[in-house]
Structures are given as C-alpha cells and as structure tokens.
Amino acid sequence: MPPKLDPTTAHLSSVYGPVHSWRVGSSLGIDLLLQTSICSFNCIYCQLGDIQNKTIARQIYVTTDQVERDLRLSAWEEADIITLSGSGEPTLAENLGEVIHLIKEYTHKPVMVLTNGTTLENADVRRDLMDADLVAIKLDAASEKTLQMMNRPVAGVTLAGIILGATEFRREYKQKPNRKLSLQCMFMPANLSEVSELATLINQIQPDEVQLNTPKRPYPLQWVLDSRGNHNAVEYPAVNLKTLTPQQAETLESALAAAIQCPIVSIYNKSHAEK
Numbered sequence: 001m002p003p004k005l006d007p008t009t010a011h012l013s014s015v016y017g018p019v020h021s022w023r024v025g026s027s028l029g030i031d032l033l034l035q036t037s038i039c040s041f042n043c044i045y046c047q048l049g050d051i052q053n054k055t056i057a058r059q060i061y062v063t064t065d066q067v068e069r070d071l072r073l074s075a076w077e078e079a080d081i082i083t084l085s086g087s088g089e090p091t092l093a094e095n096l097g098e099v100i101h102l103i104k105e106y107t108h109k110p111v112m113v114l115t116n117g118t119t120l121e122n123a124d125v126r127r128d129l130m131d132a133d134l135v136a137i138k139l140d141a142a143s144e145k146t147l148q149m150m151n152r153p154v155a156g157v158t159l160a161g162i163i164l165g166a167t168e169f170r171r172e173y174k175q176k177p178n179r180k181l182s183l184q185c186m187f188m189p190a191n192l193s194e195v196s197e198l199a200t201l202i203n204q205i206q207p208d209e210v211q212l213n214t215p216k217r218p219y220p221l222q223w224v225l226d227s228r229g230n231h232n233a234v235e236y237p238a239v240n241l242k243t244l245t246p247q248q249a250e251t252l253e254s255a256l257a258a259a260i261q262c263p264i265v266s267i268y269n270k271s272h273a274e275k
C-alpha cells in the first residue's frame with residue numbers, strides 16, 4: 001500500500017536535525033504540526049514568533065505514514081534521542097501515541113515529548129504520552145496573571161487546570177518503569193518574583209528534575225518553518241527579549257534549589273544534581 005500523505009505537507013519533511021540540545025545532546029526533531037505554527041499557548045518568547053493557529057483542538061496534521069517516510073529518509077542513526085516538538089504543541093496531534101510507537105519500533109532510540117501541559121487534563125493525551133521515555137512539561141507561571149501575560153493561552157486554559165493535569169500525569173507516569181518527567185521553567189524578568197510560588201507547584205507535581213532556562217533567541221516577527229530547529233544560522237526579522245542577568249540567574253537558582261525536592265539542571269551551567 002502506498003503511504004497516505006497529506007498533499008499540503010507532503011513536499012515538506014516532518015523530521016529535522018539532528019540538532020544539539022543543551023539538555024539531551026543530539027536530538028532528531030519530529031514535527032507533527034508542520035502546516036504552520038499551531039499551539040494552545042502564544043508565549044511572549046516563542047521561537048516560532050506569533051502563533052498562527054491558536055487552538056487546543058486535537059486533530060491529525062501530519063499522517064503517521066508521512067512521519068515514517070521522513071524518518072526513513074533522515075539521519076536518525078546519528079541522534080541520541082528523538083524529540084517530538086517542532087512547530088507548536090505536539091500533544092495537539094491526535095496520532096501522537098501512534099507516532100511514538102512507530103519511532104520506538106523503527107529506531108529503538110529514547111523518545112522525548114516537550115509539552116506545554118495544557119492538554120494533560122485529557123486522559124487520551126496522558127495515555128498517548130505513557131510510551132515516551134522522557135516528558136518535559138513547561139511551567140513558567142505560578143499565577144493566572146503571569147500565565148496570561150507570559151504564555152497567553154487560548155480561552156479556557158487555566159493554571160489550575162494545567163497543574164491538575166500535570167499532577168495526574170505524574171501519578172500515572174510514575175507507574176511505568178524507566179520514565180523521566182521534567183518541568184521546564186523559562187525565566188524572564190516578568191516571572192522572577194514568583195520563585196517561591198513556583199517551588200510550591202513544583203513540589204506538588206514532584207518531577208524527577210527541573211530545567212531552568214531563559215530565552216536564548218530573539219523573538220521572530222513572523223513564522224518561518226526553519227525556526228522549529230537550530231536556527232542559529234537562519235536570518236529572519238526578530239526583536240531581542242529581556243533575559244536575566246548572571247546575578248539574577250544565580251539568585252533564582254539558589255532560591256529554587258533550597259525550596260524544591262528534586263535536582264535542577266540549568267542553562268546557566270550550575271547543577272544541583274546532588275539533591
């Protein structure tokens with residue numbers, strides 16, 4: 001049977017990289033959205049720029065057949081890990097679970113999913129994620145106000161719902177062997193005052209690790225497909241973002257390390273892995 005391909009995306013590849021990630025090494029990206037940028041958030045620092053399709057509806061954007069075709073044509077052997085991320089929120093792809101299964105069967109490499117956590121209240125999404133070896137949930141805000149300001153979610157998404165979904169996912173995911181749950185916290189001057197409230201939420205969710213980050217790239221003024229990968233060499237119109245000073249980063253990391261019960265890995269190269 002010939003593979004089922006969507007004519008609107010068949011000329012593009014759903015696989016990109018491998019690119020280097022400071023968290024996991026050489027990572028091959030899989031983009032299950034591909035048509036444009038699609039997300040339930042519209043973060044003020046998003047490397048994709050202003051999200052083109054702001055939605056929380058799940059559907060199939062790229063067929064599993066197309067991912068299989070693109071994977072076969074890619075340099076997947078060179079990657080340490082296969083990451084589902086790309087042009088937005090990967091859990092909005094209804095074939096996420098099917099694709100994770102395909103990748104593991106074809107490559108035998110660990111699979112990571114980066115999610116903004118907005119769909120974790122949905123039991124179907126949590127089930128889809130169970131076979132991923134690593135899941136990283138974004139958590140930048142410790143208040144509804146900061147969520148609205150930094151992550152700008154679609155209507156109906158609340159911090160309370162995200163925490164509820166993440167806590168339930170943690171409980172279920174823990175029952176599977178050799179799984180790792182991370183929380184990714186992006187810090188900017190805008191959320192620096194919420195460190196202790198964020199620590200309370202982190203301790204409630206009980207991840208295996210917290211990853212501290214700050215925007216490394218300028219905010220693109222428009223969406224370009226290349227912005228899903230390592231676009232250091234890509235030229236596009238962009239504005240610079242406010243990041244933390246080294247002193248602010250050090251203070252933040254020390255305060256968080258003292259208040260939470262799991263290790264921290266940090267883009268600022270400080271590790272609290274002894275905790």
Ligand code: SF4
Pocket residue numbers: 039040041042043045046047048051087088089116138
């Ligand atoms: S969740 Fe990720 S893809 Fe979505 S807007 Fe935020 S940074 Fe961009």
